Amino acid sequence: MGPRIAIDAMGGDAGPAPIVAGLARAHRKDKALAFTLFGDEAAIRTELAKHRGLADAVTVCHASDAIGAEEKPSQAIRRAKTTSMGLAINAVKDGHADAALSGGNTGALMAMAKLALRTMPGIDRPALAALLPTMEHDLVMLDLGANTECDAQNLVQFAVMGAAYSRSVLGREKPRVKLLNIGTEELKGTDELKEAAAMLREATYLPLKFDGFTEGDKLARGDIEVVVCDGFSGNVALKTAEGTARFVTDLLRRAFTSSLRSKAGFALSRPALNLLKVHLDPNNHNGAVFLGLNGLVVKSHGSANVKGVANAVAVAARMVRADITRRIGEDLDEFRARAFANGSGR
Known part of the structure; x- marks a missing residue:
């Protein structure tokens, strides 16, 4: 069945x-x-x-x-x-x-x-997660708009859920997780981001590899499996990426129809452009999940x-x-048990 x-x-x-x-x-x-x-x-x-x-x-x-x-x-x-x-x-x-x-x-x-x-x-709060295309593979990004403001505990919970999603859908055994920030240095960002980073660095028992901060311009490189952020930042980043993809495709279409020589160039490069179109088409990455x-x-x-x-x-x-719900539950149970044992749980 x-x-x-x-x-x-x-x-x-x-x-x-x-x-x-x-x-x-x-x-x-x-x-x-x-x-x-x-x-x-x-x-x-x-x-x-x-x-x-x-x-x-x-x-x-x-x-x-x-x-x-x-x-x-x-x-x-x-x-x-x-x-x-x-x-x-x-x-x-x-x-x-x-x-x-x-x-x-x-x-x-x-x-x-x-x-x-x-x-x-x-x-504490569910998050909206989706797959985004990169140069190497799809990555999981959350939250994408369900929560405009998040504390450190929310971000850690998102990391656990995002890693479970990556393991389930993308087959990543121990996904590489980063927090979206305005810089990669440990001293940059809000207090919530710094606190969440400290908590994730200590949670080495979780089935994920926390690797610090990343900036928005590095998301498409393909060296991350999960990107965690508050819903406000995530939604802005997602809409900016989608708008940039449309801008690039529209710009190419205009360039290739600007002259007879450009049209001839388009005919020669059509296979490569079709690959680009498939990669950037949001329909090929449709389906966000409330985790x-x-x-x-x-x-x-x-x-x-x-x-x-x-x-x-x-x-x-x-x-x-x-069985993603069960996987998330098991990871959260492990995190909470260790956190309470260390005196940092709520």
Whole structure:
């Protein structure tokens, strides 16, 4: 029996069409997957009719309402029992699904997931983690916007969760972890960063290798497996990286269409440019995960295409099969036991 994933079919910017097509793509690659779709049943079944091979793997549950893109989390929480997003999360809470996936309002998704699933013992705040491309391999980065302000304990918890994610999804036995900072010197940064660094240096028993600080311009080098930061810094760094990727591709497109000679050069360099496009395409890295909850919730880009939705599904399936929640719990138990033994625990 493969993972069953609860899907907010109304969460994407374009409605259920790319979501159902993405599920069909994911199912072709992994026949063990099963899905429970929440949303407008008529609209969902219209899309399912286009993908006959998906029918046996899908259960459709009608939801009369959906969360708006601009809706406040406090408003969304009050409608959790009638919306496609809320019902998908509750399916995980009730044990009817192994993970939930939504491309909807991030703030509402986090608020409802935290209220329904609660945080794991030893976790003060859940974090949003995602994979970012680098020159060598993908890296895990968290937090990407769930917590704008974090203390040292939060950052250490993020490091533990990020390392567990890296081991589960990327197969890194002892991931190299760094804290995002304004410099690499030990004296730079906030008191929270310095304190978190000191705690991680002492936690040599954890299945990670803490390697100090890193700056934003070094993230793409590929010499780190996990980057830890507060949600404010992480979200700014992520959006800057995505904007820079779009800038580079747009600049190249403009340069290669500026003259006949440039167009000829484009024809010769197209294979290399296609590789660049694939590497920078956010759909190839779609699927951020809320870590630290008693259940798995995956956030897809609202604008994700068919490939992006399929990739987000693959992330959810890998997390379920790796039993990421149990792994995080074991690492946290070890950290807390050692910290209390040393007199530094809370």
